[in-house]
Amino acid sequence: MFFRPRLLDAFNGYNRTLFTKDVLAGLTVGIVALPLAMAFAIASGLKPEAGIFTAIIAGGLISLLGGSRVQIGGPAGAFIVIVYGIVERYGVPNLLLATAMSGVFLFLMGVFRLGTLVRFIPIAVIIGFTNGIAFLIGLSQIKDFFGLQIEKMPAQFFQSVHALYLAADTFNPMALGLACGSLALLIFWKLFQNRLGWFSHLPGTVVAMVLATIVTSVFNLPVDTIGSRFGGIPSGLPSFEWLPISWDSAQFMVVPALTLAILGAIESLLCARIADGLIHDRHDSNQELMAQGVANFVTPFFGGMPATGTIARTVTNVKSGGRSPIAGMVHALTLLVVVWVAAPLANHVPLATLAAILMFVA
Numbered sequence: 001m002f003f004r005p006r007l008l009d010a011f012n013g014y015n016r017t018l019f020t021k022d023v024l025a026g027l028t029v030g031i032v033a034l035p036l037a038m039a040f041a042i043a044s045g046l047k048p049e050a051g052i053f054t055a056i057i058a059g060g061l062i063s064l065l066g067g068s069r070v071q072i073g074g075p076a077g078a079f080i081v082i083v084y085g086i087v088e089r090y091g092v093p094n095l096l097l098a099t100a101m102s103g104v105f106l107f108l109m110g111v112f113r114l115g116t117l118v119r120f121i122p123i124a125v126i127i128g129f130t131n132g133i134a135f136l137i138g139l140s141q142i143k144d145f146f147g148l149q150i151e152k153m154p155a156q157f158f159q160s161v162h163a164l165y166l167a168a169d170t171f172n173p174m175a176l177g178l179a180c181g182s183l184a185l186l187i188f189w190k191l192f193q194n195r196l197g198w199f200s201h202l203p204g205t206v207v208a209m210v211l212a213t214i215v216t217s218v219f220n221l222p223v224d225t226i227g228s229r230f231g232g233i234p235s236g237l238p239s240f241e242w243l244p245i246s247w248d249s250a251q252f253m254v255v256p257a258l259t260l261a262i263l264g265a266i267e268s269l270l271c272a273r274i275a276d277g278l279i280h281d282r283h284d285s286n287q288e289l290m291a292q293g294v295a296n297f298v299t300p301f302f303g304g305m306p307a308t309g310t311i312a313r314t315v316t317n318v319k320s321g322g323r324s325p326i327a328g329m330v331h332a333l334t335l336l337v338v339v340w341v342a343a344p345l346a347n348h349v350p351l352a353t354l355a356a357i358l359m360f361v362a
Contacts, residue, residue, distance in 0.1 A: 002111075003287070003290060004284075004287060005064065005065045005066060005067070005287060005291065005325070006066060006067055006068060006069050006283070006284065006287070006325060007063075007064060007065075007066075007324070007325040007326075010069060010324035010325055010326070011324075014324065018323060018324065019326065021320075021321035021322065021323065021327075022321070022322055022323065022324050022326040022327040022330065023326070023327070023330050024320060024321060025316075025317050025318075025320035025321045025322030025327040025330075026317075026322065026326070026327040026328065026329065026330025026331040026333070026334060027330060027331075027334050028201070028203070028316060028317075028320040029072055029313050029316050029317045029320065029322070029327065029328075029331040029334075030330070030331040030332070030333070030334025030335050030338070031203060031206050031334065031338075032203040032205060032206065032312075032313055032316050033055050033059070033072070033074055033313055033331060033335060034052070034055075034206070034209075034335060034338060035205045035206060035208075035209045035349075035354065035357055036051075036074075036075075036205065036310075036312070036313070036357065036361070037051035037052045037054065037055040037074060037075055037335070038051050038052060038226070038233075038346070038349070038354060039051070039354040039355075039357050039358045039361075040075040040076065040077060040079070040080060040305075040358075041054075041075060041305060042144075042230075042351065042354060043077075043080045043084070043137065043140050043141065043358055044075075044079065044080050044083040044084050044087065044305060045083065045084045045087040045088065046083070046087065046092065046095075046305055047230050047233075048226055048230060048233050048346070049233040049234055049238075049303070049339075050075075050303055050304060050305045051074075051075045051305065052233065052335060052339055053237060053238060053299070053302055053303055053304045054074055054075045054299050054304035054305050054306075054307050055074035055075060055307075055331075055332065055335050056237065056332050056335045056336050056339070057237075057295070057298060057299050057302055057304055057332075058073050058074060058075075058295035058296065058298075058299045058304060058307035059072060059073045059074045059295075059307070059328060059331060059332040059335070060328070060329055060332035060333075061073075061291065061294055061295040061298060061299075062074075062291050062292060062295050062307065062309070062328065063325040063326075063327070063328025063329045063331070063332070064291075064325065064328075064329060065287075065290070065291035065294055065295075066287065066288050066291040066292075066325065066328075067272070067283050067284030067285060067286065067287030067288035067289075067290075067291065068272040068275055068276075068281075068283035068284075068288055068309070069275075069279065069281055069283070069323060069324055069325060070275050070278075070279055070281075070314060070317050070318050070322050070323065070324075070325075070327065070328070071268070071271055071272050071275055071283070071288070071309045071314050071328070072309070072310055072313040072314045072316075072317050072327075072328050072331060073268070073291075073292070073295060073307050073308065073309055073310065073328070074307055074310050074313065075305055075306070075307060075310075076267060076307070076308050076309075076310050077133065077134075077137050077358070077361055077362070078130075078133050078263060078267050078308070079260070079263065079264075079305070079306045079308070080133075080136070080137055080140060081133060081136045081137070081140070082256070082259055082260060082263065083095060083260075083305060083306060084140070084155055085155040086098055086256050088154070088155035089155065090249075090252065090253070090256070093243070093244050093249075094249055094252070094253055095300075095305070096243050096300035096301075096303070097243050097244070097245060097249060097250060097253050097257075097300070098253040098256040098257045098260060099257075099260065099296055099299065099300045099304070099305065099306045100243060100296070100297050100300045100301070101250070101253055101254070101257035102257040102258070102260035102261040102264065102296050102306060103261075103292075103293045103294065103295065103296030103297030103298070103299075103300075104257075104293065104297060105257060105258060105261035105293070106261045106264060106265060106289050106290070106292045106293030106296060107289070107290050107293025107294060107297070108293070109261065109265055109286075109289045109293070110286040110287065110288070110289030110290035110291075110292075110293060111286075111290065113286045114265075114286075114289070115265070115269060115284075115285025115286040115288065115289050116285060116286075118265065118266055118269040118270070118285065119273075121266065126266075126270065134362040135362070136157070137358055137361065137362040138358075138359055138362040139157075139160060139161075140153070140160070140358075141355040141356075141358045141359050141362070142164055142355075143164065143167075143355075144175070144179075144224065144351040144352055144354070144355035145175070145176070145179045145352060145355040145356065145359060146171040146172070146175065146176050146179070147170075147171055147172025147173075147174070147175025147176060147179075147223060147224065147352060148164065148167040148168070148170050148171055148172075149167055149170035150163055150164070150167045150170075172222070172223060172352075174221045174222055174223050175223045175224070175350070175351075175352040176352070178212055178215070178216070178221065178223060178350055178352045178353060178356075179352040179353065179355055179356040179359075180356075181212070182208040182209075182211075182212050182352070182353040182356035182357070183356040183359055183360060185204065185207065185208045185211070186204050186205065186208050186356065186357065186360040187360070189204030189207060189208075190204060203316070205357050205360075208353060208356065208357065209349060209353055209354070209357070212349075212350050212352075212353035213345070213348045213349050213350065213353075216348055216349075216350045217348045221350070223350045223351070223352055224350070224351045224352070225347060225348055225349060225350050225351060226346050226347055226348075226349045226351065227346075227347030227348060229351065232343065232344065232346060232347040233339070233343050233346050234339075234343065235339060235340055235341075235343035235344070236339065236340060236343075237302065237336070237339070238302050238303045239302075240301050240302060241301060241302075241303070242301070243300060243301065260296075260306050261296075263308070264292055264296065264306060264307070264308040265289055265292070267308040267309060268288060268289070268292050268308045268309035269285050269288060269289070269309075270309075270311075271308075271309035271310065271311045271314050272285065272288055272309055274311060274314070274315070275314050275315075275318060278315065278318045279318060279323065288309075292307070292308060292309075295307050312361070313331075317331070
């Protein structure tokens with residue numbers, strides 16, 4: 001069949017026990033996704049809600065329409081460098097246009113059955129590419145990790161290093177202490193999670209974010225927060241808005257859109273292959289590309305950013321018991337409920353801690 005999401009096959013032998021496991025896994029992944037979605041958006045030069053909206057809308061669509069039983073979609077660290085460069089050079093409206101265009105390219109890649117080509121990419125290329133992304137993510141977080149006063153970080157590597165050097169004497173000791181404490185907690189949680197008893201079920205990123213937010217609020221620390229820099233996040237989804245499309249801008253977005261599409265295809269299909277090994281299943285790579293295409297085409301109309309399959313959240317889903325796309329859809333609903341209920345609390349989340357989380361990811 002040309003278009004057949006794995007959700008249609010997931011109900012064979014499905015029962016209440018599997019549904020309960022999927023719901024619990026979805027709740028866990030939704031909580032894990034919250035700090036990562038905000039951190040990825042901020043590091044990409046966008047407002048934190050762009051990452052949350054992407055995790056909700058694109059994450060839900062990828063699970064609903066995808067070719068993998070357990071893959072979790074949303075904003076990913078691999079996009080940070082590219083998205084920041086597009087925003088810096090062309091602006092946010094053109095990023096939305098490029099994201100929608102990448103969705104069209106991804107869908108066509110699935111239609112023409114190009115998903116199988118990813119397996120021929122040499123592993124050395126993937127390792128080198130991934131390490132390069134990790135290094136650039138770490139570099140992009142030095143500003144908030146040290147609390148440096150830089151109005152606008154350049155997108156280019158050498159200019160970024162120069163800007164950090166010039167601002168070295170503006171570092172904030174409180175921000176640095178908060179970031180180091182958060183990073184130490186994340187490392188500790190990773191190393192000793194199996195010995196923490198009931199607490200081992202809590203994601204380290206969420207524990208670090210909550211504790212840092214409490215410390216910042218109680219002691220009124222002089223550090224940048226989501227509220228002080230972005231004015232908080234809205235308590236609900238944005239309304240649908242047409243993209244400002246014109247040929248003059250669209251012709252310059254073809255190359256960025258192709259870059260986003262190719263990177264998204266590689267990231268999502270590699271993630272799906274990892275998930276296959278964990279659950280002993282086989283995903284439909286072309287169906288997955290079409291789902292990624294639909295998600296990336298739709299999300300920009302609600303102010304979202306590029307999305308793809310995310311390895312950390314997918315592995316968390318599997319380890320938490322998720323075995324069907326229901327878990328991914330619950331993850332999206334969990335984030336939606338969190339936005340409705342707890343959006344005002346996000347005002348106090350310190351950016352230094354989000355920087356520490358991304359340093360840990362890097």
